[in-house]
Amino acid sequence: MIAGADGVSVRFGNRTALDDVSVHVPAGRVVALVGGDGAGKSTLLRTFVGAVTPDSGVVHAPVKDEVGFLSAGPGSWAALTVRQNLDFVGGIYGLGGGELTRRREELIDRAGLRIAADRVASALSGGMRRKLGAAMAMLHHPQLLILDEPSTGVDPVSRIDLWRMISESAAEGAAVLMSTTYLDEAERAGELVVLDAGRILTQGSYDDVRAEFTGAITRSEVPVRPDWSWRRGRERHEYWPGLPEGGTPVEPDLEDIVISLSLIRRNEVRAS
């Protein structure tokens, strides 16, 4: 295992951002951290780069030079071109000469940024800028790659480039921990960690998560219990802890599972 968090809790004043979270990130794997706004994703990622210190629990990570980090911010210098940004980061990590040029041009191609290679970062589209940030984080072949919402604002075609870059880093041996709000994308990761209000709702491979989910999901135009239903396209899906009492059963996907588990958790919190 390259990196891991064991029983990590983080509080900001009286707000609990993470509550007893454990996550392991092995070499060659992509672990996707999934959760809505304020779930604690950025806070957990920031514990791995030393930007947040846990109130309890332990975080293991390689030394700083072996970590690549794309933060939730811009991730590149606005006034530098794509090539200059990559050269600058390469210099920080001691890369130079032909080695840096080869790696820089390889990542420019992988990111689909060749047409923009001499454009300043401030003139890139949001998606191009995210891909440049990801390229900068992985430039020095870090053992641990931490990416905070790399695909937010990236169009579906560019997301394919981004996923290829992330998969290639993992295939080359990096341990990758990334956050995303896109559940379809998270299904592709080797492992999922679903966070809600600072706590883990479920984790494991997508197959594990599906196998552990015990409820049933139905679809209908009008749900039987609106509080346990959510919109999916033109219909509503509804969660049932046991046998459904209405609607047409559907095979739950990750979105159904995550929403059901969040509703169960919120109901437990309200009841306690």
Ligand SMILES: Nc1ncnc2c1ncn2[C@@H]1O[C@H](COP(=O)(O)OP(=O)(O)OP(=O)(O)O)[C@@H](O)[C@H]1O
């Ligand atoms: N520096 C901080 N000071 C105070 N509260 C914070 C700080 N950073 C995060 N929080 C709070 O901790 C909780 C988790 O925030 P975090 O940014 O980790 O969530 P997130 O899952 O990354 O969500 P988002 O995608 O909206 O950033 C939120 O309630 C947030 O308001």
